[in-house]
Amino acid sequence: MFNDRTAKFLLLAALVICVGGAFAPNWIVNQFMFGFSRALAILGLMVLWRTGLVSFGHAFYFGLGAYAVAILDSKLGVSDVFLRLVAGAVVAGVAGFLIGFIMRNYRDIFFAMLNTAISMVLFGIVVKTESLGSTDGFAISASTIFGLSPETKYPLFVIITLIGLSAALAVNFYLKTTFGKLTTAIRDNEIRVEYLGFSVAHAIHLKYTISTILAGGAGALMAMSLGQVDPESMINWTVSGELVFVTILSGPGNVIAPFIGSLVFEVLRTYAFELAPQAWQLIMGATFLTIIFFLPGGIWSLIEKLGGKKNAK
Amino acid sequence: MEAALTILLDGLQFSSYLFIVSAGLTIIFGVMKILNVAHGSFYAWGAYTAAFFIGKFSDMGLPDALGFLIIVAAAIVVGVILGFIIEQGILKHMYERDEVLIVLATFGLFLVLEDIILIAFGTDPYFAYQPMALLDSVELGGITRDVYGMTLIGVAAVVAVGCWWLLNRTKWGTLLKAVIFDREMGISMGINVPLVYTLTFIGGAILGGLGGAYIAPTISVAPGLGTEVIVLSFAVVVVGGMGSIVGAAIGSLIIGILRAIAVHELPQVELFVVFAVMAIVLVFRPEGLFAPAKPRKI
Amino acid sequence: MQNSSSILEVRDLLKTFGAVVAAKDINVDISQGEIVGIIGANGAGKTCFVNMVTGYLAPTEGSIKFEGTELVGLGTRKITHAGISRSFQVSQVFHSMTVSENLMIALAIANNRGTDALSLMDTPDLRLKLDAVLKRYKLETQRDATVSALAQGVRKLLDIAMAVVSKPRILLLDEPTSGISVEEKFDFMDIVMGALKEDGVTVLFVEHDMEIVERYVSRVLAFYQGEIIADMPPKKALADKKVQEFVIGKEHHKKKK
């Protein structure tokens, strides 16, 4: 599972980033933490996208992950980074598995919209429940690592990077399995897949569940690196929009793409907000449209052009 | 009894508002299979345009009755201009691409339009109370009601009947239905689908604008008022069935009346109603109550 | 009345869509190794029959037994697993992938019915199988070509090859030669039939082209308005009055249009 160029690159890049992070200023470390946290969710959406499915509601699972951390923290005082991460991923994964029974029967726009609808229900419930923090959300205490509470953000940054790395490797491997190869196959022709004796519904259900686990983990990591959750920034439909935005921005070409895409997104947003506090949405929206029109393959397609097609295939 | 009447009126009033804003969304979806996230922006632009000119006119000392003209004009102008530009400038070039990409494009548009409003109209809220003041208020069910608010019910009725008539009593309607059922079929029948699309989108945009323009006099027209609307109208469309006018009407009624009951009898659950209804429908009938027949993929 | 040698027994099959009768009183026994041609005008119920056997359509009444097990009520997947596969009139392949990728997926699924689908797909022994299939269907030269770039004929070949890798006992071909040029059609069928003979697959294929029928089948089922009006060897069938009137006649007539 480490024997292809993508895997090798991931390993080396992770090393460089972890080392570099030790010398980089805090805000860069933050950008990487936010970026890589989100990238986890993008990985999952990428798997779905390759199958021809786009979910416009994965903020539901992202939010579940984030709020799992928040609830654990505020109600039970759980602060261990791994417990929090697992909790987020599991909660989202279970929800995703159950909802998957509905979702696997839908395609195209209906799939996208049903996800939106379900995410809105969660948004509504959270916003309107005082015990869930209502619109204020929760502040999240600093995460501990095996009982130790680190002075700086660096350890968390390393952990997030390594989790991102392992997720990327796992997905990279998954895409090589029969299941994984079926992604494009299903997008191309479900009838044939069925007549080959393979259940499209099961395949999609699995991919959906995977994507929700990743989204939940992403939410958990994001909550920990931000130290704050609120429905507006974690569950609202605009967040789902952002996730898809970054997916398109990254491009489906390779598991590396989500990480690059997410970083670009964070930096872009930071500067848009800094340069045009009253028009940063406009900048984001325009970028989005430009990508959709002129760079359908996302950033990755650029990289492939630069780095020569055969790279990391 | 008085309470019942009040609840009914409140419910109808809110339902009407919901219906007007969601009708456009569901029509566009039904015909073009586009979930138009930018619909909220049409609403906002309608509200701003109306509020802006109502204010200007009354400053010029023109009769406030003109307000109603402005409202209609604003809706049409906004719908035609924005609708045309967006459909011709962006969406038209995407119909061959994945439907979902189009949704995303409208999301991008939504972000852009939100900030353009800010640049065009500034951050200061606009007040266009004149039409509301003009119609004054009446004693009804033991409380005072503003007549303007109740005319909303009439407007909704007109929109509903109008849509029904257009779909079921005109040649246009039959063409639309053909396209709605199956785009390819429409083309093979020699229907000018691109034109149908353009007009449909403009029509939907006008309805979105009308919602905003008509509500404008009752609210403080401030930035960000589009975002709420998307959520509400989307909920209605999901409950009623994506793409179904009847569905939108029923959906609006269910949500509107239930909400009114909640506000009066059990305020603490008021905020859940919309989403509770949505959740229940999603569990038992994910395609909505009145989902139009859709050709399955397999 | 179990016929010992027959692997497919169809009894009193009826399919109606509302008032329309798509299939009626269909009774057939197919024996191991037979090559059966299904002919009939458009809308005579040929494809409907194929769809019912492969579980894509559920019959209104009647039974379809495959080696004694009832197929009616089973889904397409179960039936594929049981050992019946099909090809399509319009080839159903993964157009954005290469020929070998298409076959690899078919092979992978055939070799582990999704049970260990979470293991690497690209294994050496699968590669060997792939080469064999490519060779048998003369697809070596196009192995790395993307399907969408291929000619109809090649796609059809691939379509059939993918249907066969699961080593079915019965294969149903829906108009294999439709969309293939007159010059190619015999070479094409030679490849296909040759390959199928090797595996000893029982074949039913829907065909409009009587030359093909004459040349390749051992038995003909002629459909007319949902019923089988003739079930006999090809020579005899093509000479048969009813067949000429209701099937071939219409055929030629149709060709003129």
Next chain:
Amino acid sequence: MTNKLLKGALGFAAVSAVAFAGGIAHAKDTITIAVPSFLTGGAAGPFGIPAMNGAKMITDAINAGKLPAPYNTKGFGGATASVIPLDEGGGATKQVAEYRNLVEKRNVDAIVGYISSGNCQALAPVAEELKQFTIFATCGTPRIFEEAARKYVFRTMGHATADNVAAAMYVKEKFPDMKGYTGINQNYAWGQDSWRDFDLTLQQIMPNTKASDKTQFPKIFAGQYGSEISAMSLDKADLVHTSFWGGDLEAFIFQGNARGLFKKKIGVFTVGGTAAYRLGKKLPNGLVLGARGPYGILVRDRDTALNNWFVSTYKNLYGTYPSGPAYQYGQAILAAKIAYDKAGSDATNEQLAGALRGITFESFSTTIEMKLGNGHQAATENGYGITEYDSENGENVVKDVKFYPASCVLPPEGQNSVDWIKGGMKGAKC
């Protein structure tokens, strides 16, 4: 592959480089103050913009040494300050991320502002973590300094408890025969706290009045309150309390007015002040109006050098009278100046915090005592008045203005406001 790797590394280096560039430090004689406020969304017009105006006006005046005595020294400890305006919208989480950028990327010296209680609550712990000198200007929730002791965070105005205790006392004074009361407040910390404090206080000081069992908590920015207004009109209560602010406030006033709600019921608006100047004739007469303290219309005619200067300068600059937020941001900037004057322009965050902790100073409209929350939370008087349209000058005025001293409407140091009210507001000196 290796060349890709190289690219990766380069990319990282590039980003870092940008970072350092972004973070190039400031010279000694200038400081940067980040001023977050609502520049977008419904709260921008009524709140964010006046607030930002106030902050800019005072900063410029201080830079030019134009403030009246005793603040007529040039600059912040001699340094000229530049204001970085910042949008407060987008939710607490976004604000946390932006706050980190302000401190760690843009290296601002001080952060002065914030209107939303949600944001303040989220940012207080972050500010402490980053050890960043921060002054909250307007946000209201008492929790910030009651939940934890702060070292670097200050708030230069009284909190929501004062607003609502004062409101209750004013009601008791002016409407002694009020029988029952209801309320409509936004469904988040601010609205919930406000109603709770108002309700609890009335239970204490007017025990034989009754709260309606159907108080309304619509979502913030809902914009339409038709049903709520009907429900309250039918309610037997004869008083309506609201802590609505910004666009929601104005929408509610319109709709309630058209529905004659305020003819039938006493309206108590704890944040109504901002509407007074903006709505003009459309503001009903006879509303009980607060401005979250001695600000805006309530203190327009206070005849002190500082206040006269503030009102006239603001009116010249922006064409309207200054509303509450303008005062509140102005005085927060003033507090920053005081801190810098004491600690010096190159002072550390610790020194700045030390300089502001526990002091008492004259603000534009009132005296600010930083005596709660270990000297981090201001205590000021709080007051209310009743609206009346002055048709001669064509503007709204407030009559029967009554102010209550801080010691009367705020809990003593170290006491949680809810317990204090429930305990009968012991030690309140009115």
